[in-house]
Every structure is written in structure tokens, then in C-alpha cells.
């Protein structure tokens with residue numbers, strides 16, 4: 546194997562690590578967003594549960610107001626009964642009292658049902674609140690770890706880039722510039738291992754001559770298909 550290929554393989558590993566670090570760095574805002582969005586889903590769940598409690602309580606208050614009005618109405622009707630002279634008029638008032646009483650009973654039943662609803666809604670709210678608190682702790686922990694990683698990444702990237710500069714300085718300029726051109730195009734790898742009769746990069750069949758050339762220490766052999774530098778493992 547050509548010495549330059551050996552050096553370029555080390556450089557390639559270094560470049561791949563740099564790429565991985567950069568990708569990880571670029572992904573941090575998205576990961577932060579994903580972690581935080583879990584919190585907003587929980588917050589929305591709690592807000593919904595709180596609305597449900599409030600709505601049910603408002604409904605009960607309205608019913609209780611109506612019951613109170615109904616009772617006052619009955620008292621008024623009873624007063625009227627005391628003053629009325631005609632039997633028919635008295636009966637008509639009696640009927641209206643009965644209708645109002647029956648409506649009040651129905652409203653009282655509704656209040657009891659709604660109170661059960663409030664209890665259920667309050668239980669749901671407590672569950673949601675608990676879930677949110679737990680999620681907040683998890684999210685805070687994950688965000689902290691993410692920020693720590695983000696801080697560490699900068700340093701690691703700097704070290705890797707310094708390592709790369711030192712490695713590149715040792716490599717023959719012609720081979721290096723060829724490598725860099727291919728790497729810019731291929732991104733994942735510029736050098737491919739010959740695997741049997743195929744290129745390890747694009748997995749297409751190589752010619753006999755290419756395989757023979759790839760074995761030579763001083764010859765730069767490129768894959769006809771993907772353009773990667775070829776080398777044979779010893």
C-alpha cells in the first residue's frame with residue numbers, strides 16, 4: 546500500500562470524526578427543541594384539565610343560581626296564593642309551584658352529577674400536574690446534559706481540527722489535494738478498499754488492471770465508477 550494512502554486513511558478517519566462532531570453540533574438546536582416540545586405537550590394537557598375543572602365549577606354555580614331563583618319564585622307564588630280569591634287561580638298557582646319544584650329537583654340531581662364530574666376533573670388535573678412536574682425534572686436533566694455536550698463538542702472539534710492540520714502537513718500535496726477533491730464530492734469517504742473484485746465504496750466491479758494498479762505502492766488508482774481512491778489490504 547502506498548505510504549500516502551496509509552496517511553490518507555488516518556486523515557480520512559479524522560475527517561469522518563470531524564464530520565460527525567459537526568453534524569452533532571448542527572443537530573443540537575433541533576434536539577433542544579424536541580426535548581422542550583415534550584414539555585409543551587404536558588403543559589397543554591394540564592391546561593385542558595384545568596379548563597375542564599373550571600367549566601364544571603361554572604356549570605354548578607349557574608345551576609345553583611337557578612335553583613335559588615326557583616325557590617324564591619315558589620315563595621312568591623305561595624304569597625300570591627294567600628291573596629288569591631278564585632279556586633281556579635289558586636290551582637293554577639299550585640300547578641306552577643309543582644312544575645318549579647320538579648325543575649329544582651332535576652337541577653339538584655344535575656348538580657350532584659356535576660360535582661362527581663368536578664372530582665374526576667380534579668383528579669385528572671392532579672395526575673397531569675404530577676406528570677408535568679416529573680417531565681420538567683427529566684427535561685431539565687436532559688437539557689443540562691445536552692448543554693454540557695454542546696460545550697464539550699466545541700473543544701473536541703478544535704482538538705480534532707488541530708490533529709487534522711498536523712496530519713495533512715505530512716502528506717504529499719498532490720495526493721492530499723486529490724483526496725480533498727474526492728472527499729468534497731463523496732463526503733463519507735474518499736478512499737475505498739478493494740473487496741475481492743469490487744470497489745468497497747460503490748460496490749461495482751473493477752477491471753483486472755485497476756486491481757493490479759491498486760496494489761502498486763506509487764500509483765494512484767481511482768475507481769472508474771465513483772472516483773474514490775482504491776487500495777488493497779495487505
Ligand SMILES: [Zn+2]
Pocket residue numbers: 737744745746747748749768769770771772773
Ligand atoms: Zn467505486
